[in-house]
Amino acid sequence: MRFENKIVVITGAAGGVGQTLARLFASEGARLMLSDLNEEGLQNTAAEVNQAGAEVSYLAGNLREKTYCEAVIAQAAEVFGGVDILLNNAGIIPRGTIEETTDDMWFTAMDVNLNAVFFLCRAAIPHMKQRGGGAIVNTSSVWGTYPGPNHVAYCTSKGAVAALTKNLGRDCAPLGIRVNAVCPHEINTPMIRSGFERRGLDPDKAVEELNKSVPIGRIAEPEDIADVIAFLASNEARYIAGEAVEVTGAKPVSG
Numbered sequence: 001m002r003f004e005n006k007i008v009v010i011t012g013a014a015g016g017v018g019q020t021l022a023r024l025f026a027s028e029g030a031r032l033m034l035s036d037l038n039e040e041g042l043q044n045t046a047a048e049v050n051q052a053g054a055e056v057s058y059l060a061g062n063l064r065e066k067t068y069c070e071a072v073i074a075q076a077a078e079v080f081g082g083v084d085i086l087l088n089n090a091g092i093i094p095r096g097t098i099e100e101t102t103d104d105m106w107f108t109a110m111d112v113n114l115n116a117v118f119f120l121c122r123a124a125i126p127h128m129k130q131r132g133g134g135a136i137v138n139t140s141s142v143w144g145t146y147p148g149p150n151h152v153a154y155c156t157s158k159g160a161v162a163a164l165t166k167n168l169g170r171d172c173a174p175l176g177i178r179v180n181a182v183c184p185h186e187i188n189t190p191m192i193r194s195g196f197e198r199r200g201l202d203p204d205k206a207v208e209e210l211n212k213s214v215p216i217g218r219i220a221e222p223e224d225i226a227d228v229i230a231f232l233a234s235n236e237a238r239y240i241a242g243e244a245v246e247v248t249g250a251k252p253v254s255g
């Protein structure tokens with residue numbers, strides 16, 4: 001029970017990795033504040049972890065809005081009395097070269113993937129200070145630290161998340177707040193499966209094909225990433241701060 005009574009905020013809690021994070025942290029005693037744009041999916045995640053015995057609160061809304069980001073943290077403080085752990089997991093993946101990237105794609109990627117992380121961290125840190133410390137785990141991507149092909153808005157936003165993480169990791173360490181990031185390669189979630197569907201491919205077959213490109217033998221399952229996030233958020237990682245940890249099954253960025 002690494003997270004007994006810890007107050008944990010999870011964004012993207014209706015998504016592939018987010019649902020898994022909610023289940024994992026709930027099973028280890030956390031009190032959960034869940035966020036997502038997808039209200040029905042969010043309610044389902046909340047109901048599931050609540051039935052499993054976790055205390056849970058949730059707020060559906062759009063991370064593009066600063067007021068919503070701040071409201072998520074305010075609700076955690078109001079319902080549970082503070083924030084110990086913040087998992088900035090939500091993200092979107094606009095696809096395209098610079099010439100294919102519209103203003104809207106660019107600004108949406110920056111708002112959801114980067115600006116929301118800034119607003120949520122800024123709102124959560126005073127609560128963590130008040131409680132004598134805390135941990136933040138942001139979700140970047142290896143495509144943020146090395147350029148993946150033809151996803152300029154996504155890769156740039158995720159690169160900025162890694163940079164923000166290293167800066168906060170440096171500045172918040174003296175406050176007892178550890179800030180780290182995970183940089184996954186492909187994960188078997190709706191994010192990549194819907195991309196295959198859009199291209200007219202069978203997601204199961206496409207994932208099977210993609211598995212062959214990974215030295216460890218398969219792309220990540222959400223649990224593979226959630227376990228690393230939980231480790232970074234836990235006391236076992238007490239001396240790790242300001243790191244962007246690659247979780248790739250040894251697959252390099254190529255193409």
Ligand SMILES: NC(=O)c1ccc[n+]([C@@H]2O[C@H](COP(=O)([O-])OP(=O)(O)OC[C@H]3O[C@@H](n4cnc5c(N)ncnc54)[C@H](O)[C@@H]3O)[C@@H](O)[C@H]2O)c1
Nearest residue numbers: 012014015016017037062063089090091141186187189191
């Ligand atoms: N799946 C991959 O291959 C992969 C690889 C590297 C990094 N990542 C990152 O992992 C994280 C989790 O992704 P996932 O694979 O679980 O994706 P997912 O699409 O299954 O889940 C993302 C969740 O974020 C929510 N979200 C999107 N826009 C939002 C907004 N404006 N406001 C509030 N919530 C919003 C979605 O509703 C969804 O539930 C993301 O940050 C993603 O960029 C994923």
